[in-house]
Amino acid sequence: MEIKKTSLNKLHQDNKAKFVEFAGYEMPIQYSKGIIEEHKFTRSHSGIFDVSHMGQLFIYGDESLAEQLEKIFPLDLKNLKLNCSKYSFLMNDEAGIYDDLIITKIEQGFLIILNAACKETDFKILSNILGTKFKMNLDNDRSLIAIQGPKSVEILNSIINGVDQLNFMTGNWFDFDNQKLFVTRSGYTGEDGFEISISNDKVEKFVENLLEKGAQLIGLGARDTLRLEAGLCLYGHELDINKTPVEANLRWAISKSRLSNGGFIGSKKIMNQIQHGASQIRVGIKPEGRLIAREKTKIFDNKDTQIGEITSGTFGPSVNGPIAMGYVDKEFSKVDTKILLEVRGKKHPANVCALPFYKKNYVKGVN
Amino acid sequence: MSEVKFSKEHEWITVDGDVATIGITKHATEMLGDIVFAELPEKGSNVEKDGTAGVVESTKAASDVYTPVSGEVVDTNQSIVDDPAKINEDPEGSAWFFKLKIKDSSELDTLMNKDEYDKFAKETSS
Numbered sequence: 001m002e003i004k005k006t007s008l009n010k011l012h013q014d015n016k017a018k019f020v021e022f023a024g025y026e027m028p029i030q031y032s033k034g035i036i037e038e039h040k041f042t043r044s045h046s047g048i049f050d051v052s053h054m055g056q057l058f059i060y061g062d063e064s065l066a067e068q069l070e071k072i073f074p075l076d077l078k079n080l081k082l083n084c085s086k087y088s089f090l091m092n093d094e095a096g097i098y099d100d101l102i103i104t105k106i107e108q109g110f111l112i113i114l115n116a117a118c119k120e121t122d123f124k125i126l127s128n129i130l131g132t133k134f135k136m137n138l139d140n141d142r143s144l145i146a147i148q149g150p151k152s153v154e155i156l157n158s159i160i161n162g163v164d165q166l167n168f169m170t171g172n173w174f175d176f177d178n179q180k181l182f183v184t185r186s187g188y189t190g191e192d193g194f195e196i197s198i199s200n201d202k203v204e205k206f207v208e209n210l211l212e213k214g215a216q217l218i219g220l221g222a223r224d225t226l227r228l229e230a231g232l233c234l235y236g237h238e239l240d241i242n243k244t245p246v247e248a249n250l251r252w253a254i255s256k257s258r259l260s261n262g263g264f265i266g267s268k269k270i271m272n273q274i275q276h277g278a279s280q281i282r283v284g285i286k287p288e289g290r291l292i293a294r295e296k297t298k299i300f301d302n303k304d305t306q307i308g309e310i311t312s313g314t315f316g317p318s319v320n321g322p323i324a325m326g327y328v329d330k331e332f333s334k335v336d337t338k339i340l341l342e343v344r345g346k347k348h349p350a351n352v353c354a355l356p357f358y359k360k361n362y363v364k365g366v367n
Numbered sequence: 368m369s370e371v372k373f374s375k376e377h378e379w380i381t382v383d384g385d386v387a388t389i390g391i392t393k394h395a396t397e398m399l400g401d402i403v404f405a406e407l408p409e410k411g412s413n414v415e416k417d418g419t420a421g422v423v424e425s426t427k428a429a430s431d432v433y434t435p436v437s438g439e440v441v442d443t444n445q446s447i448v449d450d451p452a453k454i455n456e457d458p459e460g461s462a463w464f465f466k467l468k469i470k471d472s473s474e475l476d477t478l479m480n481k482d483e484y485d486k487f488a489k490e491t492s493s
Contacts, residue, residue: 035426036401221400225426290451292404292424315403315426322404344406344422 006052007143007200008207015217022220023116025053030219038222039317042189043358046151047218048210052143055119056197057126060109061134068130069110073103074245074264076255080105085169085184087253090122095244095266095273098125100235104171104184109134111182113144113195115235129265143203147215148193148226155213156183156194159206163194177202189223190230190358228323229316231284231355237295237311238282238325246273247327249282249355280308281333284355285324285341287313291348292322293341299328300340300347307332307339316357323357324350371459372475373484374435376417379459382475387436390463391423391454394488399425402454407443407465414440414467416474421464423454436474438467 004025012019017028028050030038041047059065066077073088080086085104089097099118104111114122123138130136147156157164160174163183171184179202187193198206211217224234233239239248244266251274258264262271287293292313299308313324324341332339335354340347369382377395381388396402404424414420414434421432443465447453454462469475479487 029427030400034401036403221427290404290448292429294429315424317426 004053006050007203008050008052011204011207012050012217017217017219020220023053025116027053028217028219030221031217033216035219035221035225036317038216038218039225041216042149042191042218042222042226043318044150046147046149046155046193046210046215047189047222048207048215049146049148049218049223050143050207051146051195052200052203053116054144055112055114055116055122056139056142056144057112057114057119057123058106058109058137058139059112059126059130059134065109065134068134069103070258070264072126072129072265074254074258074267074270075103076257077103077105077110082107083171085171085186086255087250089239089245089250089253090118090125091245091264091266092241093266093269095246095269096241097235097239097243097245097248098122098241100233100239100250102184102186106182111197117236141200142197143200145196145198145203145207145210146187146189146193147196147210148187148189148191148218149215150192151214152191152193155210155215156196158213159209166194168192176206181206188230188232189226190232190356191226224312225314225317228312228314228325229318229356229358231325231357233282233325234312243282243327244269244273244278246270247278247280247282277330280327280329282311282325282327283333284353284357285310285313285326285339285350286353286357287322287324287341287348287350289348290322291341291343291350293324293343293348293350297324297326298342299326299332299350300342301332302338302340310341319357325355328352371481372435372478373481373487374417374433374478375487376433376435377488378433378435380435380475380478382469382472385469385472386441386466387438387469388463388466389420389434391432391458392484392488393458394492396455396458398492399423399427399430401426402451404429405447405451405454405464407445407448408434408440410440410443412440413470414438423451432464434465434467435478436467436472437470439470440465440467442466 308328310326
């Protein structure tokens with residue numbers, strides 16, 4: 001299959017991107033300054049991320065749509081206010097996660113942002129459940145840009161006036177160059193920022209505007225170190241079909257009102273796990289010293305029994321040390337529990353620690 | 368000090384008497400990206416030509432460091448363990464990895480000179 005390119009591919013090339021294949025797309029892993037500088041620039045200024053490979057699924061329908069979607073997602077969608085977003089998951093009957101996603105209430109429907117590697121399958125699963133009653137469009141004519149970091153609000157607001165009035169996890173339609181674009185105050189770096197859904201033919205001009213205002217392009221490499229410092233899950237690593245939201249410590253994302261009555265796919269398993277506890281749970285892990293424990297590193301207790309496995313591990317540039325997330329047996333999930341990580345045949349000490357590794361600054365009280 | 372020689376695994380080596388100084392090339396650091404971890408062989412240990420003699424990790428991945436010749440490790444550069452970013456800053460100078468007492472100097476003949484290595488690096492990275 002031919003590798004797919006986003007509408008910003010030429011701009012990435014012009015900015016000396018190093019490319020990797022990610023979910024069938026040629027995507028920038030980093031630009032000339034490298035991952036650590038890109039990471040720090042995002043934390044201190046404003047980074048632009050091309051996330052156009054992600055799926056933008058628009059579903060339109062009458063009032064029965066929210067009801068139907070509530071059979072799928074563990075959210076109170078009937079009461080979700082216009083332009084408000086929620087983090088959620090698409091699950092199977094055993095509460096195994098097909099994908100994690102952001103769903104936003106828009107006029108006459110919902111916009112769901114899906115992971116690139118999962119979007120086609122998600123579309124089929126949702127189509128099978130929802131049937132033909134609703135209009136579903138996995139929109140390939142739109143790009144998705146994230147702008148993240150403390151200067152992002154000022155920069156974006158100078159191009160699209162009014163975005164500074166958005167609260168975290170809300171959105172709205174704005175105008176740019178005689179076109180409508182949908183902006184949400186959200187992101188996946190632990191910083192204040194925005195995601196902008198914009199038509200493919202306007203995206204290059206839009207990003208060039210952001211660059212002129214002092215924001216810089218950031219690759220997937222820094223996106224990974226940023227999200228890991230923020231303690232956020234990455235599908236295919238922390239989350240997959242064999243993990244449930246309870247095991248992934250994402251219970252907060254399940255609406256309270258849905259826990260009492262269930263009625264969504266996977267609800268039996270979730271309610272059972274909430275009642276009896278999951279046997280393994282996702283935790284933050286800090287190796288002692290400078291050792292980096294990568295994905296699939298085995299975790300042991302001090303009696304040489306394997307108690308878990310690392311799902312992501314790297315060097316956190318803002319934490320200035322190695323960080324990781326992984327799953328451990330429930331009895332080892334308390335903060336400050338001493339564990340051992342087997343790297344290159346030797347066991348190294350590490351500690352279970354609280355997430356996030358890096359404190360976030362989301363904007364909640366604008367209006 | 369002899370001319371610098373290079374291995375296909377992107378190590379450089381200089382020889383002074385029977386002691387060799389070994390590090391990784393600038394080209395290697397450019398491919399790796401920001402280096403955030405380094406592990407060195409133990410002083411007094413014996414390493415075999417083309418065998419593993421350390422590890423470097425970037426933000427992205429871990430890579431083994433190989434020794435281009437056999438010998439006994441007589442010194443290691445602790446400063447790159449304490450501050451791995453030095454490897455990106457001066458890979459072919461102050462950020463050497465280890466020194467070893469050469470066992471068989473004929474092994475040096477299998478290595479490339481600078482022109483040969485530059486050509487090799489260009490071909491293998493494109």
